[in-house]
Amino acid sequence: MIDAQASGLPRIESAFQPVLSLAHGAAVGYEALLRATHDEASCSPEQAFAVARRSGRYGEYERACTRHHVRRFVRFAGDESVLFVNLHPDVLVDPVHGPALVDDLLASGVMPGRVVIEILEARQETPSALIGAVERLRSHGFLIALDDFGAGLTNLGRVWDLRPDVVKLDRELICKAVSSYRNARSLLRLVDLLHDIGTFIVVEGIETEDQARLSVDCDADFVQGYYFGRPTIEVEAAAALTGIPTAGLDAQLMDARKLRRVGDLDELAPYRRAFGMFRDAWCAGVPVNEAARHFLACEWALRVFVLDDTGKQVGENIEASRHDDRRRATFPLLARSTGANWSKRAYFRDALVRPGETIVSEPYMSSSSKNLCVTLSAHVNVAGRGFVLGADLLFEGLCHTLA
Known part of the structure; x- marks a missing residue:
């Protein structure tokens, strides 16, 4: 050179x-x-x-x-x-x-x-x-x-x-x-x-x-x-x-784990317990809005919903009374939830392959309200029919509680 x-x-x-x-x-x-x-x-x-x-x-x-x-x-x-x-x-x-x-x-x-x-x-x-x-x-x-x-x-x-x-x-x-x-x-x-x-x-x-x-x-x-x-x-x-x-x-x-999976977060424990109560009550025949009251009372709970075993939603969302500013749909059509098909959502697919377990999704954007959500879901069987119960919580709110 x-x-x-x-x-x-x-x-x-x-x-x-x-x-x-x-x-x-x-x-x-x-x-x-x-x-x-x-x-x-x-x-x-x-x-x-x-x-x-x-x-x-x-x-x-x-x-x-x-x-x-x-x-x-x-x-x-x-x-x-x-x-x-x-x-x-x-x-x-x-x-x-x-x-x-x-x-x-x-x-x-x-x-x-x-x-x-x-x-x-x-x-x-x-x-x-x-x-x-x-x-x-x-x-x-x-x-x-x-x-x-x-x-x-x-x-x-x-x-x-x-x-x-x-x-x-x-x-x-x-x-x-x-x-x-x-x-x-x-x-x-x-x-x-x-x-x-x-x-x-x-x-x-x-x-x-x-x-x-x-x-x-x-x-x-x-x-x-x-x-x-x-x-x-x-x-x-x-x-x-x-x-x-x-x-x-x-x-x-x-060995450090700053980025724990959402499902492993200790902060999720009260939501898991409340979701279990919702699941048990709904399977026992309690109407969905009453069955979900413990979950919807949790600080960052947003809504619960029911899907059939094809992923189509049965009925409308049951929304928490708080977080009104988080419920407005970006597009009016997206506020209509009955009949919407969520079969491609990971929380639905994972619930089908692990029946009876409480599934915790990774955060994703909810199309119904454009929030980052975490969904708890479970596949249940009632009177010979399969359903997937879902419950959303606001991930952005949960983040504020994390160290």
């Missing part, structure tokens, strides 16, 4: 931060981060690249940074370590610097499978050009990562288009998720969705133990942040950042 520094532009230095595998308790690789100086003063990466862009030398500077990062990486990295390199989409699609960047990397002596091209969050005027550039990189064996998912332009459509090997979640997601059980569950679902697409997940920006615990519970593959290791320009120090600190993810942390 040619000399890594770019004459007349901010001076380049490389810092490295470990990307750690939760399953292995060790660094899967390192992200290279620019530490630049200009006019004998330190400057941020944004400032450094702004200087290069004003000079019309952005692509040249990006390549110089990449060459420098690779040279430093090979001085300390083990045979199993991979290098995460940040690159702007404009450089990847540039007709001159894009191919030249690939040539630089191929000439470095580092196997392409040990280099992760981390595509920065930035608007790309010709998405097809970026897709083509990514395909060319992949054809050489380089791995692809998307940075800052959940912020700005890095969305699900981009994941489908570019099919990255790794998606790095924006740090704001973990910051917001750790303060809210509902947000935490949404983060878990997001990780599940991205795993279904076929990508590894990195949770970035972890600074606290609570954020580390939540990353474990969400089944993230990798973690990165100050809690585990700060970026360092000293290659010896970077090499030492190979394991997860004992104070970080020890056995106690790995």
